[in-house]
Amino acid sequence: xxxxxxxxxxxxxxxxxxxxxxxxxxxxxxxxxxxxxxxxxxxxxxxxxxxxxxxxxxxxxxxxxxxxxxxxxxxxxxxxxxxxxxxxxxxxxxxxxxxxxxxxxxxxxxx
Amino acid sequence: xxxxxxxxxxxxxxxxxxxxxxxxxxxxxxxxxxxxxxxxxxxxxxxxxxxxxxxxxxxxxxxxxxxxxxxxxxxxxxxxxxxxxxxxxxxxxxxxxxxxxxxxxxxxxxxxxxxxxxxxxxxxxxxxxxxxxxxxxxxxxxxxxxxxxxxxxxxxxxxxxxxxxxxxxxxxxxxxxxxxxxxxxxxxxxxxxxxxxxxxxxxxxxxxxxxxxxxxxxxxxxxxxxxxxxxxxxxxxxxxxxxxxxxxxxxxxxxxxxxxxxxxxxxxxxxxxxxxxxxxxxxxxxxxxxxxxxxxxxxxxxxxxxxxxxxxxxxxxxxxxxxxxxxxxxxxxxxxxxxxxxxxxxxxxxxxxxxxxxxxxxxxxxxxxxxxxxxxxxxxxxxxxxxxxxxxxxxxxxxxxxxxxxxxxxxxxxxxxxxxxxxxxxxxxxxxxxxxxxxxxxxxxxxxxxxxxxxxxxxxxxxxxxxxxxxxxxxxxxxxxxxxxx
Numbered sequence: 001x002x003x004x005x006x007x008x009x010x011x012x013x014x015x016x017x018x019x020x021x022x023x024x025x026x027x028x029x030x031x032x033x034x035x036x037x038x039x040x041x042x043x044x045x046x047x048x049x050x051x052x053x054x055x056x057x058x059x060x061x062x063x064x065x066x067x068x069x070x071x072x073x074x075x076x077x078x079x080x081x082x083x084x085x086x087x088x089x090x091x092x093x094x095x096x097x098x099x100x101x102x103x104x105x106x107x108x109x110x111x
Numbered sequence: 112x113x114x115x116x117x118x119x120x121x122x123x124x125x126x127x128x129x130x131x132x133x134x135x136x137x138x139x140x141x142x143x144x145x146x147x148x149x150x151x152x153x154x155x156x157x158x159x160x161x162x163x164x165x166x167x168x169x170x171x172x173x174x175x176x177x178x179x180x181x182x183x184x185x186x187x188x189x190x191x192x193x194x195x196x197x198x199x200x201x202x203x204x205x206x207x208x209x210x211x212x213x214x215x216x217x218x219x220x221x222x223x224x225x226x227x228x229x230x231x232x233x234x235x236x237x238x239x240x241x242x243x244x245x246x247x248x249x250x251x252x253x254x255x256x257x258x259x260x261x262x263x264x265x266x267x268x269x270x271x272x273x274x275x276x277x278x279x280x281x282x283x284x285x286x287x288x289x290x291x292x293x294x295x296x297x298x299x300x301x302x303x304x305x306x307x308x309x310x311x312x313x314x315x316x317x318x319x320x321x322x323x324x325x326x327x328x329x330x331x332x333x334x335x336x337x338x339x340x341x342x343x344x345x346x347x348x349x350x351x352x353x354x355x356x357x358x359x360x361x362x363x364x365x366x367x368x369x370x371x372x373x374x375x376x377x378x379x380x381x382x383x384x385x386x387x388x389x390x391x392x393x394x395x396x397x398x399x400x401x402x403x404x405x406x407x408x409x410x411x412x413x414x415x416x417x418x419x420x421x422x423x424x425x426x427x428x429x430x431x432x433x434x435x436x437x438x439x440x441x442x443x444x445x446x447x448x449x450x451x452x453x454x455x456x457x458x459x460x461x462x463x464x465x466x467x468x469x470x471x472x473x474x475x476x477x478x479x480x481x482x483x484x485x486x487x488x489x490x491x492x493x494x495x496x497x498x499x500x501x502x503x504x505x506x507x508x509x510x511x512x513x514x515x516x517x518x519x520x521x522x523x524x525x526x527x528x529x530x531x532x533x534x535x536x537x538x539x540x541x542x543x544x545x546x547x548x549x550x551x552x553x554x555x556x557x558x559x560x561x562x563x564x565x566x567x568x569x570x571x572x573x574x575x576x577x578x579x580x581x582x583x584x585x586x587x588x589x590x591x592x593x594x595x596x597x
Contacts, residue, residue, distance in 0.1 A: 023478040026459040046420040059494030062319045063305050063551025083212045089445035101454045
């Protein structure tokens, strides 16, 4: 890949659907049209970063001067299972209930 | 109905028995009940729980015990910070019914210092916004002009303090979300150094940028609250291995003008996009520092103009990852499936129903920036620019500036709805604040002036920025500005 962003992209509906699938979202046709306009505008704006000379500049992912301090590997407190189950939107006895995973059709994202 | 005292005044009076915590909380609740409906700053109010806690504090005092430096002080908590009291909704349909099983570390520390959690404050959904319009609880209105926004995303916190509902509110600041609403509402907003305050229990938006901080009416109160909530926490691996002793020590010297103070004013802060009131306030702030004996120098932040672009790529990339946990399985909104639909459909439908269009837009942008073929060109480039922005600040401080001053926002509060349809215009509202988050610096917004628009005097805040862990000089410079005005 080149180091510099490409020109402001003309996002097609297919592009938007591809990104949405990666993001686990199901945009409506109206949202897709909105993204084609607004996302493209934002991407066009951020594209001006290409004008900077970034040769030899190392990326900076965190402002911290060092990596996080290491703590002793000691067992901590866990939330009680009943508390965790209380947060779940659907349960089945002592389990969190989920829909069928195996044998899903395309677009279902299953097995 | 009288506005509450400052946190310092309340705590002193409660600790010495001159005033009861119960009376203080009753006064706050009465004011909230009377004033909050018009501005919608607070979304949950804990009448019974707050009064019960205040009574326990009074009982402690009666027994000769010291409840702590925030004894009896009513505090509102931004609703993306976990509390076992009430719900933690993040102003999102996704978490509309979510009850946290634990308190955030910052909340634990407030309680240990004797504070009374009295309410949760409104925000832009998942802290993504600059206006507090994008909330399932409805928009918050600016107390100075109800047709205008309070700023965001900690708009509920800022408006609650400005309206005198509480003397202290906690906010979170990912790209200016404490400082910009503080500016728009005429209150003090402190964003501590990245790592100063534990993020444990703050619902993550962008983990390398997020930081919890106080909104208050005075600089001294901001320092007091910061001294309580700062400090290392094993539950947040990015929390700096430091104490808050230096902030505590500063509290007794706030009135001392820092000797030989050098104040840097960036050329880039004198932009053409500033409103007339902001232009005047910046010039008068520089004059005020000179009058107080400081040396004011012009400095250069050559990459400041790239900060918004870098920020919105990094923040949305991190958000797309952080918000992946909201899938309708373990907690949050779960969609109803049609016959034959499976797990993948559950993820997509739950997320599409649970997140608002703006949150989805940011997830989409972040996903795009991280996707195969675009990662280096967008996200990787933004990380390199982030280093340049941090180096600019490092250079300014190395050249002798103790603090940097610039506006917290390019203008006063804008009208509700005026930027809602243009995401880019809304993002540019953060032009003076995002660089601080990219560099991890401490910064504070202090109200210094007003700009009158259509007969309403709208507050303008000035932002001071210090080197990492420089909250001491930051607070003293801010106190000086608070005393002298602009």
